[in-house]
Amino acid sequence: MTIDTRKKQMLRFMNDSEFRQQVETSWTGIEEIFLAIELLRINLAKHCSPKESKIISKSPGSSRINEWCGAMDFLLVEKIQTIVK
DSSP: OHHHHHHHHHHHHOOHHHHHHHHHHHHHHHHHHHHHHHHHHHHHHHTTTOOOOOOEEEEEOOEEEEETOOOHHHHHHHHSOOOEE
């Protein structure tokens, strides 16, 4: 069922220029937030820093309680080797 659905989606994308334009317009609107969520998902799922990084995360994959305010913080490492809390 999944393969059939994917095939239909790809054929529609290839053959329907109006649909292709809708997809491109939608992507332009969500690309920035998608990439931000992707950074969070990859760091949490893999429990590590990006491959190019030599930084070792103190708390990979799980949150820590912020001692100052009680919020749950996640430690993320971006490819440019800056730490984001």
